[in-house]
Amino acid sequence: MHFLEAKAQPDKFGTIPDSMWWAIVTLTTVGYGDVVPVTVWGRLVASLTMISGLIMLALPVGIIATAFAEDIHRREFVVTWGMLARVPILSSLSASEIADLMRYLRSQTVQQDALIMRRGEEGDCIYLIASGEVMVETADGEVALGPGDFFGEIAVLHNTRRVATVRALRQTKLLILDAADLNALMERNPEVRERIESIARERTEAHWGQIGD
Ligand code: CMP
Numbered sequence: 138m139h140f141l142e143a144k145a146q147p148d149k150f151g152t153i154p155d156s157m158w159w160a161i162v163t164l165t166t167v168g169y170g171d172v173v174p175v176t177v178w179g180r181l182v183a184s185l186t187m188i189s190g191l192i193m194l195a196l197p198v199g200i201i202a203t204a205f206a207e208d209i210h211r212r213e214f215v216v217t218w219g220m221l222a223r224v225p226i227l228s229s230l231s232a233s234e235i236a237d238l239m240r241y242l243r244s245q246t247v248q249q250d251a252l253i254m255r256r257g258e259e260g261d262c263i264y265l266i267a268s269g270e271v272m273v274e275t276a277d278g279e280v281a282l283g284p285g286d287f288f289g290e291i292a293v294l295h296n297t298r299r300v301a302t303v304r305a306l307r308q309t310k311l312l313i314l315d316a317a318d319l320n321a322l323m324e325r326n327p328e329v330r331e332r333i334e335s336i337a338r339e340r341t342e343a344h345w346g347q348i349g350d
Pocket of ligand 1: 273289341
């Protein structure tokens with residue numbers, strides 16, 4: 138710009154530092170307008186400088202914002218992944234199967250003492266405990282379940298009513314899987330079916346008389 142404009146405006150572009158002042162004002166998109174090129178070539182260079190200034194600012198902002206968004210997203214993902222990774226019945230699932238399952242799970246936070254299900258009511262979903270603790274109140278006694286455990290499978294597998302009342306012992310985060318999605322999951326993964334069925338078998342032995350075979 139010094140070479141292009143020095144002759145036309147010696148007071149503004151007469152020295153390289155003067156021209157640098159114009160460049161900084163233009164590149165940062167501040168554009169005070171105190172120094173303006175007047176020659177055709179000067180204006181051409183100024184146009185390119187202005188566009189470069191925009192790119193210089195827009196590019197890092199875009200990169201930083203994208204990285205930020207990705208990081209936030211990844212953290213959410215890790216939380217969900219961590220929740221599922223802690224559920225032993227799902228340990229035979231591959232990464233893509235867990236990712237697939239994540240889409241079908243609903244999450245629900247229940248407060249301390251909240252009633253999650255009542256004995257005798259109909260049930261069409263199972264619950265996985267992500268965090269917290271619940272108390273299963275069966276006809277024979279009480280059993281506490283914690284992170285990684287699941288409940289509500291008996292009604293879904295046997296097509297019966299709930300055999301126990303379940304209450305939250307403290308604030309509990311639950312992942313809910315509907316019966317249809319659970320059946321699809323078990324169909325795709327015999328290992329998951331086997332694990333759920335064997336735990337359900339152990340539990341139903343205690344209530345055999347109540348739910349029949
Ligand atoms: P479901 O009958 O659908 O609803 C109540 C749930 O309590 C039941 O499924 C089981 O998941 C759970 N449950 C019943 N009995 C026991 C037990 N003895 N130990 C742990 N959990 C149980």
